[in-house]
Amino acid sequence: MSEPQGTEGSTRRLPVMEPGTEREAPGGGPARPPGPDTAGGPAGRFWSARRVPAGIVALLVLLLAGAFLYDIAAVRTGRSALAPRRELARQLAERPLDDTWVLVGAGVAAALGLWLLLLALTPGLRKVLPMRRTLPDVRAGLHRDAAATVLRDRAMEVAGVQSARVRMRRRKARVRALSHFRELDDVRTDLDGVLDDAVRGLGLARPPAVSVRVARPGRKG
Numbered sequence: 001m002s003e004p005q006g007t008e009g010s011t012r013r014l015p016v017m018e019p020g021t022e023r024e025a026p027g028g029g030p031a032r033p034p035g036p037d038t039a040g041g042p043a044g045r046f047w048s049a050r051r052v053p054a055g056i057v058a059l060l061v062l063l064l065a066g067a068f069l070y071d072i073a074a075v076r077t078g079r080s081a082l083a084p085r086r087e088l089a090r091q092l093a094e095r096p097l098d099d100t101w102v103l104v105g106a107g108v109a110a111a112l113g114l115w116l117l118l119l120a121l122t123p124g125l126r127k128v129l130p131m132r133r134t135l136p137d138v139r140a141g142l143h144r145d146a147a148a149t150v151l152r153d154r155a156m157e158v159a160g161v162q163s164a165r166v167r168m169r170r171r172k173a174r175v176r177a178l179s180h181f182r183e184l185d186d187v188r189t190d191l192d193g194v195l196d197d198a199v200r201g202l203g204l205a206r207p208p209a210v211s212v213r214v215a216r217p218g219r220k221g
Helices: 051-076 085-093 098-119 145-156 184-201
Strands: 129-130 141-143 163-168 172-179 209-215
Touching: 051 085, 051 098, 129 145, 141 145, 145 163, 145 172, 145 184, 172 184, 184 209
Parallel strands: 172 209
Antiparallel strands: 129 141, 163 172
């Protein structure tokens, strides 16, 4: 009995590219590695959705608009206006502009407005570092903690480093290492080279500057 010719249930070995081999382009020649001339465009920062502030503002606007709409409809039907609106109108008519509570209310409203404008005009997501774009439709980001972990692991590979601590920022990475043997200058030189290579390997659009500090561990007791 011959075996079925269908492909269901069959397995297929995919080609594996060994390190150092070059991938061929569709035209037959070797494909160039992505660089500045083949980049997919500028990599800007990621914008936060601001769901919580937007939800709070939408809820407050909905409540105020509903209350005023109900009050206007009640007045149109011959009923009296709501007590809060009558009290607010009386307070606005009687209190002078230099009254303390009027100034406090104006200051709170101005601060709230400036806060909302700041949220609307700034991207947010400061902990996500944008990576280089190699394709126009693909954007990638790397979390600061992940980048700090990579730099710390690479620092621990240097001979003489007992412990390392990395503080990652958008423009600068501060590395503090403790060395229990070897000369501190030699350890610092090795760390500079290793960490520079590690930062370039992260693929960030704006690689941060690396600041390295090496010290001896303190004596116990």
